[in-house]
Amino acid sequence: MNARTMNKVWTGIFYLIASFVVILLLFLVSEIISRGWGFWDINFLFGNPSNTQAGGGIGPQLFNSFYILVLTLIISVPIGLGAGIYLAEYAKPGRFLGFLRLCIETLASLPSIVVGLFGLLVFVTMTGWGYTLIGGALAISILNLPSLTRVCETALLNVPKNSKEGSLGLGATKWQTIVKISIPTAIPQLITGIILAAGRIFGEAAALIYTAGLTTPFLNTQAPINTPMNPFNIFRPAETLAVHIWKLNSEGIVPDAQAIAAKSAAVLIVMVLVFNLVARLFAKFIHRRFTGAKR
Secondary structure (H helix, E strand, O other): OOOHHHHHHHHHHHHHHHHHHHHHHHHHHHHHHHHOOOOOOOHHOOOOOOOOOOOOOOOHHHHHHHHHHHHHHHHHHHHHHHHHHHHHOOOOOHHHHHHHHHHHHHHOOHHHHHHHHHHHHHHHHOOOOOOOOOHHHHHHHHHHHHHHHHHHHHHOOOOOOOHHHHHHHHHOOHHHHHHHHHHHHHHHHHHHHHHHHHEEEEEOOOHHOOOOOOOOOOOOOOOOOOOOOOOOOOOOOOOOOOHHHHHHHOOOOOOOHHHHHHHHHHHHHHHHHHHHHHHHHHHHHHHHHHOOOOO
8 A cells, every 4th residue: 555545544534533523513512402492591591590499590500600710710810821931931941840740730630520629628628618609710720720821831832933032132021022922922822722721611510519519599789798699709609500400410409400401501512612612703803913814
């Protein structure tokens, strides 16, 4: 078998694998959406009933999911970007760098349930906070930091060296070069990586069960900020949509638990798909702004 034939064979194999992945994704999405058909109902999406009421409503869980997303990004993005800057611009080869990379890889391989148990010990028990939004956000931040760090490091390493050297040659300091040249040039990759990593938050359940809790108090925007009823209180328990689905399937807390779980799963998959689509569109928009490209 000559080289050209071998190339065609392997090209066909890779196309077959890619087609299988696409078909599998389409099958999963269509199956979940068909089982949860009718998930767009306003009363279902934005209702705020008690846990014992049939029919349900996932308004509080939707709000909790987005609120934990915001809190997690506020915590993890500066740390991940700072770590990426250090690894890409300041770290020197040696034992310490090797040890640091080993720590990052080990952290990335930790199961979410282990991080959840760690969060239960530290953010729930040792701090005395109990189940809180901030505890869940901190636990998810631990899960997201390795991937965010790698994305930021790779994005900064991909910045052309001649751009950095030109900035330094004009008298800019290294920090000025990072802030004015490296980060703006790497913004499309940084934003894509950050938003895709944030999409994981919507589907995380194991870590949040042990940190954010399985209940949500009746929310009232008029309540004082330091009370569990205020939706913006970061020290209140918060059941996210993914945890709500697990709870419905495991406990059956309402008469039509299976129907609510199916519709909630459809909402969750749509949220993740939309999040990924927005990530790609926003990254292209930012890329056009910084490069002046027409396409």
